[in-house]
Amino acid sequence: MVIPGNIEGELSAPYGLRKEQIEFYAQNGYLKLRQVFTSELLNYYQPEVSKKVMELNRQSLPLAQRSTYDKAFLQIMNLWVESSIVRELVFSERLARIATELMGCRGVRLYHDQALYKESGGGATPWHADQYYFPVSNDNIVTAWIPLQSTSLEMGALCFCGKSHHLQYGRDLEISDESELKLAQALKQFPVDETPFALGDVSFHAGWTFHRAGANRTGQAREVMTIIYMDQDMRLVQPKNKNQESDLEHCPGVAIGEVIDSPLNPIIFTDPSKS
């Protein structure tokens, strides 16, 4: 299918990140950006992302019978491999340039993408930091969270704990009832950003920033696409827990100590002035 010219242009044109926004990310470990994409673009990709989620979903248990993790969302990874249309969004230069500028590295490669669909009645996403799951050599890893509809707190908008990327406590906690309980206590000293997302808003959070989302108390699924970018020079390290062991599947054929340069981890953007 041929991509409409205006959408192609929007995917690649720079967003125009300001210096104070880069500073906010460095200080707080996350950044919420307004109107990164138009509703036209998101409404163009939403049907394909949803189609792939439905096709690839293997979760068939009713919500009441699932674990806390599985109640939080349907999680479908690496849609870009399954759909040439979703690939266009995941390879957006606009998004990858933002990730590169926020982390101050010379470029970014894909760790993986994932759709996170919180069903109507789906549970809360407990407090956690993503980097607990990643066997990587430095902290330059960031998730872009891209809602495919306007997302209220009632629907499960993502919330961030500002400055929590400096906290060492809780870095050994997987997503669970335990992480929710222990981190809710430990994070009381930090400011929480709990605000809705308009359609077009996109957030970026660092690997060690603690975040959560409430339950979906609306009658509509909360449809979100995410892209995890890492420093293009990131190396694989020895996994430190069973979840990092499982995440090796995202870096096929890469040996411990090597740059994560597998076919599943393409470079999406390199800053021409730093290449």
Ligand SMILES: O=C(O)CCC(=O)C(=O)O
């Ligand atoms: O979408 C959610 O509920 C959680 C998202 C999240 O934890 C992430 O993208 O890192």
